[in-house]
Amino acid sequence: MLKRVPAKSLRLGMFIHAPDGSWMDHPEWKTQFLLTDEGELERLREGKSIFIIDTDKGADALLGGGPRRSGFGKRQVPVAACSAEEEFSRVEAITKRAGKSVGEILKQARLGKAVDVALTVPVIEDLTSSIDRNASALVSFVRLKDADEYTYLHSVAVCALMINLGRQLLFDESEIGELATAGLLMHVGKTALPVELLTKPSSLTAQEMALVRQHPIRGYEILSRAKGVSDVVLDVCKHHHEQIDGHGYPYGLRGDAISLHARMAAVCNVYDARTSNRPYKQAEEPAEVLSDMFKAKHQFDESVLSAFIRSVGIYPIGSLVRLKSGRLAVVVEQNEENLTRPLVRVFYSAAKRAGLPYQDIDLATDGGDEILSRERPERWGFNGWDRLWAQILRGHQLQAA
Secondary structure (H helix, E strand, O other), rough: EEEEEEEEOOOOEEEEEEEOHHHHHOOOOOOOOEEEOOHHHHHHHOOEEEEEEEOOOOOOOOOOOOOOOOOOOOOOOOOOOOHHHHHHHHHHHHHHHHHHHHHHHHHHHHEEEEEEEEHHHHHHHHHHHHHHHOHHHHHHHHHOHHHHHHHHHHHHHHHHHHHHHHHHHOHHHHHHHHHHHHHHHHHHHHOOHHHHOOOOOOOOOOOOOOOHHHHHHHHHHHHHOOOOOOOOHHHHHHHOOOOOOOOOOOOOOOOOHHOOHHHHHHHHHHHHHHOEEEEOOOOOHEEEEEHHHHHHHHHHHHHHHHHHHHHOOOOOOHHOOOOOOOEEEEEEEOOOOOOOOOOOEEEEEEEOOEEEEEEEEEEEOOOOEEEEOOOEEEEHOOHHHHHHHHEEEOOOOOOOO
């Protein structure tokens, strides 16, 4: 079946039949093809063309071929797995595209327009495909956002974490689609707040905090006016700041009064917030954040928190660890069978305080070494660690401050 789609709705797995219009308008056009290359997808999406796709030979504009409340359904094109290092080369472009779409959604809400939920479809497809190729690369990369990117990339990060957690809990594709949509849209209520309040570098006053705590309700009101928003998305938007012990907001719900989807969102939201640079607070180390969340598990659903830790790893990618051999290493890949023995990249001698040639060690198969402890990067002079570990993962030589 042939179908016309705008450039912004193109995604990997579609079969491009032709540009819509005269071939003379596209002299560089090549033979019909299956869209599998991230770079080509980026180039095509930058234009304003309309394309004709063949849904019998590739993916549909809406997965599953028909309208749904969440715009998401059964995956049609299998995704090949790859290493975190390989996927890391793609995620910057993926995150950039997602950030633009979320920025447009937030702009619509800020101007009082109805939110176009269809904008979430290509974003969710991009993020899901990336997570299916490697579950760790994207959820690690989105921690690297700068403070001035936080407002919209936080939504992208929470979406990725929700997809990953949904996979861990064995949800079906349609429910994961709703979780992903909820992750992207649940902070839309912040558009009703003054920008200077969201970017304030110091502590909020009691009055300001009371105003901020109304954003779940404001978001619910905004999304209620939009077409195609499911009950799951509305519920998560309104309740993602509730806590199991009843000390959350805006309603102080307790225990089973909070839906499973909202409990999942609460965990993903706190983790990303604490591991990201914000206008008023520097990012915390992921492994330490997970440890703190576990100690404060009365705030979270224990089973959800445990599943979340399994989904990101006890030592998330980018964690700085000290090995029994006296070397420092960066976690570069998870081992799903044994979370305490990930793949690490050795780069530094703790005894000599000097760099070492990079060496990858799979602690699951190398019985001669193991992790002794998590390390604080600043203790070793690694300032700006959130960028340095990304350099190491890409194979770039580390320059310690």
